[in-house]
Amino acid sequence: MAHSFISIKKFTEEPHSKILGYPNATNRQIKSRINELEKLKIKSICLTGPTTIGSLEILGKGYVGVVVLAKRGNKEVALKVRRTDSQRENMKNESILLNLVNTVNVGPKMIDVSKNFLVMEYIEGEKFSEWIDMLKGLGSAKKLKSTIKNVLEDCYRLDQIEFDHGELSNISKHVIVGKNKATLIDFESSSTKRRPSNVTSITQAFFIGSGIAKQTQKIYKNSSKEKIILALKNYKQEKTRENFETLLKILKL
Numbered sequence: 001m002a003h004s005f006i007s008i009k010k011f012t013e014e015p016h017s018k019i020l021g022y023p024n025a026t027n028r029q030i031k032s033r034i035n036e037l038e039k040l041k042i043k044s045i046c047l048t049g050p051t052t053i054g055s056l057e058i059l060g061k062g063y064v065g066v067v068v069l070a071k072r073g074n075k076e077v078a079l080k081v082r083r084t085d086s087q088r089e090n091m092k093n094e095s096i097l098l099n100l101v102n103t104v105n106v107g108p109k110m111i112d113v114s115k116n117f118l119v120m121e122y123i124e125g126e127k128f129s130e131w132i133d134m135l136k137g138l139g140s141a142k143k144l145k146s147t148i149k150n151v152l153e154d155c156y157r158l159d160q161i162e163f164d165h166g167e168l169s170n171i172s173k174h175v176i177v178g179k180n181k182a183t184l185i186d187f188e189s190s191s192t193k194r195r196p197s198n199v200t201s202i203t204q205a206f207f208i209g210s211g212i213a214k215q216t217q218k219i220y221k222n223s224s225k226e227k228i229i230l231a232l233k234n235y236k237q238e239k240t241r242e243n244f245e246t247l248l249k250i251l252k253l
């Protein structure tokens, strides 16, 4: 379906202004944010997505940002708008982290940044939890395996550059599954100072914890938890390709 875009000029007043200044903003703040958007060449916003602010549909909402589909030139992009009550002073740090993971082909492609906005590639697809719900009906182990493998490979590349995402235990919020690939998102809580545990955290969430692990078990029968934990332990000690591939084997990927 073609998306219908609304000029950012319309976003000066409620209810639309709530998107640019959530949960609360003064008229001055909204005007200044619209100026910022003009500098970023964002011309219009499309109110679509699975979440809402009031009655307006958006792509998503977290503690730092409100994410909407927007147009930059004639290209569709995802626009992350800093919440007015966010603990972060600006979007700069997140943009640095996103640029860094892009160097190993992870995450949405970083496009532009300003104090209150981050412009990135729009990732079309479903949150992992919704995607696996749809998949269950089809019982497709093959599709699930290739998706998980794709995500683990991304996590392996992050481990290699000593980058820790930080929130991968929550798969549903941080993996979007599209037609051809799955993408990790939200590098806001990431760090290059912590010991990376991307592969370990996400493997635990996929196969060992409650929640998602219960669902993956229903779709395909994996090795015992003991075997998986042992393979993870070895990988954690030495994050080599060899140990990673042994882990993939144990996980039947």
Ligand SMILES: Nc1ncnc2c1ncn2[C@@H]1O[C@H](COP(=O)(O)OP(=O)(O)O)[C@@H](O)[C@H]1O
Pocket: 059, 060, 061, 062, 063, 064, 065, 066, 067, 078, 080, 108, 120, 121, 122, 123, 124, 173, 174, 185, 186, 187, 188
């Ligand atoms: N590049 C993107 N393309 C599509 N949807 C996105 C994109 N980035 C974020 N989202 C959606 O917006 C939600 C909130 O974004 P997120 O970066 O997690 O914000 P926060 O840092 O506030 O937690 C995500 O859960 C996801 O549903």
Ligand SMILES: [Mg+2]
Pocket: 062, 063, 173, 186
């Ligand atoms: Mg988040």
